[in-house]
Amino acid sequence: MFRTVSHRKNLHLRRMMTCACCAALLALLPAAASAERKSERAGMTQTVLSLVPNEESGKKKKKQVAAKKLESKQALKVGPKKQVSKTDPGQALKTDPKEPVFKTDPGETFTFDPDQQVLKINPKPKQYVFEIDPKQRVIVEPAATVSGVDVVDGVQVPGDLNETGGATGDPESVPGDLVDTQTDPLEGFNRVMFGFNDVVDRVILEPVARVYRAIVPPPIRRGVTNVVNNLATPVTLTNDILQGNPEAAANTIKRFMVNSTLGIGGIFDHATGLGEPLHREDFGQTLGTWGINGNPYIVLPLLGPSNPRDMVGRVADTAVNPMTWILYDAPFWERSIPIGVEIVSGREAILDDYDSLRKNSPDLYASVRDLYAQKRQAEIANEAAGYNPGSGASSLPPSTIPQTLNPY
């Protein structure tokens, strides 16, 4: 009886052990399957894992590899196989130091072909050695470093091509820019406005200026210009003072006194002959001397090239100009006379230069933008001559219609 009971207990225990084993196996199976899937995703297969030192399987595979080595090279030529591992010489296959499986060359890799169950050796890729003449420079940067620039790797650049420029003491160096870069983020809009202004100029302004030149003799045209300059005295004087330039302010006052009296209301410029040459200042220049730059470039409809600094300057100058207040209540046509005279007179002064620019410039818009930036920079630095057509030379700039429209 006792035996029967103990036998039953043993049986019960065995069954329990069996059940526990089955349960453990069942629990492990999904984990194993999951691990296999993960290893597959990582580019490894169960077969590849068998590369772990195993004497029999290792020998078998060695034979297979030896037999298929040539085939593997051909397979490489046909198309790329999945690269399973990169090995350092002899390391990956020498996990058991007693059994060095393969001797490999540096740079060789292995590929496992799951269809044929063969490990293939990928030969080391050929390495090319380039000898470079140290006297010559070679471009090694990507072709598209500068957008739109035709640069091809390997093109030899002459030794005197200096990318940065300005290396002092280098006899072959190219000096850098002295002109501040004019940014033009609104180029699309600006080009449209420029085209509109160009049409207005060709249809209205230029023909009027040509008629003005044809029918008004040069001494009278010069008188008109002198009057316009004399009327701008309050604006120039205000900005001379704001720029902290007492000498220039004194010059402006002297000119106004001489030309308004001896020059009969500014028609004649006797002040220049007395050693007081003309100079013009505006609030845009004043802001420039205070350190405000001229970016970004903007082309205004009818008014032409400008920038935020010069737009503010224009408003301030209009407020300072006494003519604005004298003619404040006058009819529109009366108010338009001073500005109209100035525009036509200024356009006539640059007729020849602008014709030449139109004829010779490969991109008129870019040329005008560059000239405007340069001219304003020179005016701010007081390095340009005053607007004085009488000199016969200072009409080189403004070279732009819009600047003609800009009275200053």
Add this chain to the structure above:
Amino acid sequence: MPDIARPLSRRLFMSLALPLALTPSLVFAATSAESYVAKVGNGVIAAARANSVSQFRSLLKSNADIAAIAIYSLGPYRKSLTNDVKAEYYSLVENYIARVFQQYAKKLAGQGLEVQGTKDAGDSVLVKSVLNMGGGGSVPVTWRLVKRGSSFRIFDVNVDGIWLASTQKTNFVSVLKKNNGQISALLDYLRK
């Protein structure tokens, strides 16, 4: 006392001696640049009065750093210039500049050039001058010189606020931009 006096006197000596030693060389550099500009300026006025492209070209050949101007004028496209077209490009640029000068000959045909001073611009020397025209008018002209060996070469000229090489760069870059940076297109433009 002697311990303090000795280093002080040495410093004093150095502070006095260094400027004294450098001043003559700076003055010499300034005066040589100014005399160089005076000489070239007279040549330019003579060529402008003659209204001659060949005279301008001769002046450029002997006084301008054509290679530097030509490379500068390419702007960001300077790497497009290869050795095989370099010589032709330089020659075309020289001719182009001579024609530009001839175009402005009327404005450059002044009575004389008055050199007013020199300014160091780091990588170049700026010489300011005034071109005196007939009838009391004048045009400010600034010459940008680069040191080449023991002499100077003209790199750029500013006439009344406009740098000619900078304007030329704008034109060349416009041509290259329109033609995807093809240097052959620029050569065609310069041949016209």
